[in-house]
Structures are given as structure tokens and as C-alpha cells.
Amino acid sequence: MDLISIALGGLAAGMVLFIVSVGLSVTMGLMGFVNLAHGGFAMLGGYVIVLAMSRWGVPFLPALAIGFAAIAASSVVFERLLYAPLYRASELDQVLFTIGLVFVMIAAVTLGVGPETQTVVLPEWLRGQTDLGFIRYRTYSLALIVTGTALVIGLWLGFERTRIGARIRAAVDNRRMAESLGVDVGRLFTITFAFGSGLAAVGGGLGAEILGLDPQYPLRYLVYFLIVVAVGGMGRVTGVFFAALLIGVLDFLLKIQFPKGGTMFIYALTLVLLLWRPQGLFGRRSG
Amino acid sequence: MSRPELAAARALAGRHRVKWWEVLPWVAGIAVFFLLPGYLAFGTQLLIVILFALSLDLVMGYAGIVTLGHAAFFGAGAYTVGMLAQHAGWNEPLSGLVAAALVAGAIGLASGYVLLRTQGLTLLMLTLCTMALLEESANMGHAYTGGFDGMPGLQFLPILGLFPFDLLYYRSQYLYVLVVLFVCFVLVRVLVYSPFGQSLTGIRENVLRMHAVGAPVRARLVIVYTISAAIAGVAGALFTHANAYVNLATFGLDRAAGVLIIVILGGYGRLYGAFVGAIAYMVLEHALAKAYPTAWQLGVGLMLIAVALYARNGLIGLGDALRRRVQAWSGR
Numbered sequence: 001m002d003l004i005s006i007a008l009g010g011l012a013a014g015m016v017l018f019i020v021s022v023g024l025s026v027t028m029g030l031m032g033f034v035n036l037a038h039g040g041f042a043m044l045g046g047y048v049i050v051l052a053m054s055r056w057g058v059p060f061l062p063a064l065a066i067g068f069a070a071i072a073a074s075s076v077v078f079e080r081l082l083y084a085p086l087y088r089a090s091e092l093d094q095v096l097f098t099i100g101l102v103f104v105m106i107a108a109v110t111l112g113v114g115p116e117t118q119t120v121v122l123p124e125w126l127r128g129q130t131d132l133g134f135i136r137y138r139t140y141s142l143a144l145i146v147t148g149t150a151l152v153i154g155l156w157l158g159f160e161r162t163r164i165g166a167r168i169r170a171a172v173d174n175r176r177m178a179e180s181l182g183v184d185v186g187r188l189f190t191i192t193f194a195f196g197s198g199l200a201a202v203g204g205g206l207g208a209e210i211l212g213l214d215p216q217y218p219l220r221y222l223v224y225f226l227i228v229v230a231v232g233g234m235g236r237v238t239g240v241f242f243a244a245l246l247i248g249v250l251d252f253l254l255k256i257q258f259p260k261g262g263t264m265f266i267y268a269l270t271l272v273l274l275l276w277r278p279q280g281l282f283g284r285r286s287g
Numbered sequence: 288m289s290r291p292e293l294a295a296a297r298a299l300a301g302r303h304r305v306k307w308w309e310v311l312p313w314v315a316g317i318a319v320f321f322l323l324p325g326y327l328a329f330g331t332q333l334l335i336v337i338l339f340a341l342s343l344d345l346v347m348g349y350a351g352i353v354t355l356g357h358a359a360f361f362g363a364g365a366y367t368v369g370m371l372a373q374h375a376g377w378n379e380p381l382s383g384l385v386a387a388a389l390v391a392g393a394i395g396l397a398s399g400y401v402l403l404r405t406q407g408l409t410l411l412m413l414t415l416c417t418m419a420l421l422e423e424s425a426n427m428g429h430a431y432t433g434g435f436d437g438m439p440g441l442q443f444l445p446i447l448g449l450f451p452f453d454l455l456y457y458r459s460q461y462l463y464v465l466v467v468l469f470v471c472f473v474l475v476r477v478l479v480y481s482p483f484g485q486s487l488t489g490i491r492e493n494v495l496r497m498h499a500v501g502a503p504v505r506a507r508l509v510i511v512y513t514i515s516a517a518i519a520g521v522a523g524a525l526f527t528h529a530n531a532y533v534n535l536a537t538f539g540l541d542r543a544a545g546v547l548i549i550v551i552l553g554g555y556g557r558l559y560g561a562f563v564g565a566i567a568y569m570v571l572e573h574a575l576a577k578a579y580p581t582a583w584q585l586g587v588g589l590m591l592i593a594v595a596l597y598a599r600n601g602l603i604g605l606g607d608a609l610r611r612r613v614q615a616w617s618g619r
Contacts, residue, residue, distance in 0.1 A: 028408065032407075034408070034411075082592070082596065085596060086595065086596070089595075089599065091353060091407075092347070092353065092551045092555060093551065093595045093599065094595070095353075095547065095551065096548060096551040096552065096591050096594065096595040097591065097592055097595035097596065099544065099548055099588075099591060100587075100588045100589070100590070100591025100592040100594075100595060101588065101592060102588070103584040103585070103587055103588025103591065104584070104585060104588035104589060104592065105588075106584050106588075107582045107583075107584040107585035107588060108585070110581055110582060110584075111581065111582050111585070115581065219540075222540075223415065223419070223540065226408070226411070226412055226415075227412060227416075229408070230408050230409060230411075230412040234408065260426075260427065261423055261426065261427045263419075263423065264419075264420060264423035264424075264427070267416040267419040267420050267423065268416070268420060270412060270416045271413060271416040271417065271420070274405070274409050274412060274413055274416075275401065275402075275405075275413070278404075278405045278409045279409070280409075
């Protein structure tokens with residue numbers, strides 16, 4: 001494989017990582033809540049999308065919208081009923097709760113749908129290859145890159161140019177100060193939690209082609225999502241974006257070049273990066 | 288002093304004393320040997336997990352170091368014993384335990400010295416990455432570690448030259464592991480009630496204040512991390528001894544997250560939380576996996592959620608709360 005194809009494949013994988021992880025970064029930055037169940041929402045979303053397409057014949061794009069809406073709505077219920085009582089608990093209780101939630105999600109999907117891997121049937125216009133002039137590449141990967149780029153621009157504008165974005169940034173930087181200025185951080189959290197879970201759901205569906213989709217998904221990719229958040233810096237949209245692309249491209253490249261032990265390099269890199277900048281590449285030191 | 292103050296002072300001064308009920312776990316451990324001979328294989332695994340959980344409780348419950356990479360030391364100890372037996376012909380079990388403790392302790396010292404400057408998510412990820420690096424090294428170093436398949440069929444000399452390992456009935460393994468667990472438990476118990484242990488609790492509760500009173504915070508954390516790593520290494524060595532094999536499953540996120548769950552479930556920062564958590568988790572998992580092989584995680588997950596939401600400080604905390612309620616009710 002030549003370098004451009006590797007770069008494109010890695011970028012596509014990185015975009016999926018970004019779409020799934022960005023919500024986790026913002027919610028962790030806002031509340032400091034250790035949400036290990038985030039990948040579970042991505043998996044549930046992926047299943048909603050795949051089943052909507054295969055069982056009810058919904059087309060691809062509306063299925064993505066259904067996945068987003070279903071997971072965003074149900075995550076609000078989860079957040080209000082189950083997460084909220086634990087905001088003031090120690091991070092260990094939060095870890096216990098979210099791992100328990102992952103177990104329940106895994107069991108629910110195994111019982112309800114089955115343990116086998118689900119496949120996404122892409123619509124006609126996303127199959128095959130596209131000629132970019134200098135290279136022909138898989139249309140779907142290119143579509144992922146375009147989608148991810150559009151999303152990060154949209155999120156960046158939302159964070160930098162809207163009132164709610166300003167509130168989120170303020171609360172991430174200094175929650176107490178933001179609260180004393182009248183920002184309702186609790187409600188802000190509910191909104192970002194729902195939106196982030198919805199995005200994760202879309203990421204689960206879009207990424208099923210690359211990451212696969214089966215009940216063990218949330219545990220298998222947990223480490224990747226956490227690495228992306230830790231390297232990017234909590235509560236940093238652009239940080240998560242670049243971290244996801246970095247990890248995605250490196251992972252793709254290493255798996256091709258060194259099929260054995262390629263992941264070792266990712267861990268070593270994360271170790272070095274976090275020792276060099278404990279707050280993440282793009283995070284700010286908290287006061 | 289007024290009466291409540293006196294009572295509080297007496298409770299503080301006497302809390303290191305051995306209470307009558309602290310005999311019960313060991314009586315139960317010996318009773319299992321005689322009454323449930325069919326469960327000794329499971330019992331041996333359970334005791335090993337208790338020892339591993341105890342080592343994690345020392346750093347997490349007492350010193351407040353949250354780590355997702357504690358299986359690094361378990362695996363290091365397990366592989367030390369396995370590689371010595373396979374390549375160096377060092378089959379003597381007790382000296383193997385010492386070697387495992389030394390190797391795991393050295394890794395704990397080196398990694399703790401570098402990593403313990405950080406905290407929160409960063410520390411979580413750093414410990415996780417350290418463990419993953421060791422796991423990948425064990426996977427890659429095929430010539431020394433057996434790679435993905437590990438090292439099956441290891442041979443060990445009889446314990447103290449008297450008790451051979453019986454892989455069919457697990458009798459000597461069970462007693463061997465029980466004795467090692469007891470020795471390590473006594474060590475940890477002495478440690479947490481010592482001034483050193485008290486300063487760890489201080490660091491957990493308020494690290495700024497401990498800095499302010501001049502406590503050498505980082506040195507204490509590195510020391511307790513090293514001790515804990517050595518104990519985890521002993522647990523790993525026992526795993527290799529009892530099973531006569533070692534493979535990559537001794538490292539890995541599953542084991543590290545599992546032991547973390549066990550400590551939180553039982554109640555962290557309490558010596559017996561490791562016992563209660565390990566028994567509750569492993570017995571439930573064992574029973575559910577037998578009854579519902581596809582969906583055992585449902586029951587375990589629901590238990591974890593319920594404990595996290597309604598029983599702060601784990602199952603032991605739940606017991607404490609019940610006792611207090613009964614006392615308040617009977618005192619009225």
C-alpha cells in the first residue's frame with residue numbers, strides 16, 4: 001500500500017474514533033465523571049442503526065438519524081435516573097456503576113439480538129471507489145473523512161461562537177466560577193451528555209464497517225476512546241479531533257507494517273505523551 | 288474529657304487490636320478444606336484473587352492511587368515463576384515467590400517513581416499503558432515467554448520438600464495459598480495501622496495538608512506502590528504454581544478491571560473488603576456463568592449498579608449502615 005492510501009484509511013478510522021469519543025471528552029471535562037459506559041452508547045446506537053436498516057428497511061441516512069435520536073433520548077433518561085445521584089460520589093463508585101452498566105448493555109444485546117457480529121449494508125452510492133484525480137479510493141472512507149471534518153468544524157463553531165458553547169467552555173475551565181455566574185452546569189451536562197451519546201451512536205453505526213459491531217464492542221474499544229480523550233485533553237473538541245486522527249492513522253499504519261505488536265507502539269506513545277503533558281496535548285492545566 | 292470524646296479516643300487507640308470476628312474468615316477458610324473438598328480448585332482461585340485484591344486495596348483504598356494497570360504486577364510475578372521454572376530449572380516454589388515479589392516490586396518501584404506524579408484520568412491511562420506494554424512484551428518475546436500460548440505444563444518441586452502439588456484434588460495448593468494469603472494479610476494489616484499507614488490515609492484524604500505538615504508524600508506513595516506491587520507479584524506467582532501454567536490472561540485489562548471491581552464492590556480502604564468483594568463477585572459470576580452462559584453479565588452488572596447507587600463503600604459499607612440502623616433503633 002502506498003502512503004496516501006494508508007493516510008486515507010487511517011484518517012477514516014480516526015474520524016470514527018473522533019465521532020465516538022468527542023462526547024466523552026466534553027462530559028468528562030464538565031463533570032469529571034468517569035464514564036466507562038460511553039462505548040456502550042456507541043454500541044447500542046450501532047445496533048439501532050443496523051437493525052433499523054435490516055429489519056425495517058429504513059435507508060442509511062434516516063437510520064443514522066433514528067440512531068442519534070433514540071440514543072440521545074434514552075441517555076437523558078439514564079443520566080437523570082442513574083448518573084445524577086453519583087455526581088458527588090467518589091470516582092471509584094462511578095467506575096463501579098459505569099462498568100456495571102456496560103455489563104448490562106452487553107448482556108441485553110447478547111440476549112436481545114445475539115452474540116454474532118452485525119454487518120452494515122451500505123447504500124449503492126457509498127460503495128465502490130471514487131477517483132480523486134491522483135488516487136482512486138474507497139468511497140465510504142472518503143465519505144467518513146468528509147463527515148468527520150464537517151462535524152469538527154460544526155462543533156468548533158458551536159463551541160466558539162454560540163452562547164451554550166461559551167458556557168460549556170467556562171464550566172470546563174472552572175466549574176465553580178461558572179456556577180456562581182449563573183450557569184446551570186447540571187442542565188448543561190444533561191444536554192451535552194445527550195448530544196455526546198447521540199454522536200457516539202452515529203459513530204457506532206458509521207464505524208461498524210471499520211471497527212465491527214458485536215456485544216463486546218464497548219470493552220474492546222474502551223481503551224482507545226480513553227486514550228483519545230486523555231491525549232487530546234478533557235473537554236477539548238479540537239484536541240480530541242487531532243488526537244483521534246493521530247491514533248487512527250498510527251494504528252492503521254502499524255497494523256499494516258507490523259501485524260504483530262503494532263499496538264505496543266500506541267501504548268508507548270501514549271505513555272510518553274502523557275508523561276510529557278499530563279493534561280493532554282491540547283488540555284490546559286486545571287487551576 | 289466528656290463521655291463521647293472518651294469513647295472516640297478509646298476507639299481510635301484500640302482500633303488496631305484484633306477483634307473476635309477477625310478469626311472467622313480463617314476458620315471459614317479451613318472449614319472449606321474439610322467440608323467442601325469438591326470446591327478446592329475454585330477456592331484456590333478465589334484465595335489468589337483475594338490476595339491480589341488486598342494488594343490493590345492497599346494502594347487504592349488506603350493511599351488513594353486509582354490504577355487500571357495492577358495486573359501488570361500480577362502478570363510479572365506469574366511470568367517470573369513460569370520463566371524461572373521453564374528456562375532456569377528453578378522449580379522450588381517458596382524461593383519462586385520471593386523472586387516474583389522482587390521482580391514485581393522492582394517494576395512497581397520503577398513505574399511508580401515515574402507515574403505517581405500524575406493523578407486522575409492521566410494516572411489511570413499511564414498505569415493502563417504500562418500494563419499493556421508488559422503484556423505486549425510477553426506476547427512478542429515468544430522465545431522466552433511462549434508468546435500467545437504462554438507456558439503450559441510447568442513442573443514445581445513439593446512445597447518445603449513435603450507437599451507435592453496435586454493437580455487433580457488441589458488439596459496442597461489450597462492450603463499453600465491459604466497460608467501465603469494469611470502471611471501477606473498480617474503484613475498488610477500491620478502496615479495499615481502503622482504510622483506509615485496512617486500517613487497514607489492522610490494523603491488520600493487531603494494531599495495538600497499532608498504536604499503542608501511536611502510529610503514526604505511522593506516517597507510514601509512510591510513505597511506503598513512498591514509493596515503493593517510485590518504482593519500482587521506473589522499472587523501472580525501463586526497463580527502459576529497452582530495452575531502449573533501461565534499465559535497472557537494474567538496480564539490484561541480484564542484482570543485489572545475485575546480486581547478493581549472486586550475491591551470497590553467489597554468496600555475499599557477496609558481490610559476485609561477484598562474478601563467480601565472477591566467472594567461476592569466470583570461466587571455470583573461462577574453460579575451465573577453455569578446457569579446462564581450467555582447472559583451472566585446481566586446479573587453481575589445489575590449487582591454492580593445497585594451497589595454503586597445504594598451502598599456507598601461497598602458491601603461492607605452496607606453492613607455497617609445496617610448495623611448502625613439496628614443500633615440506633617434498639618438504642619431508642
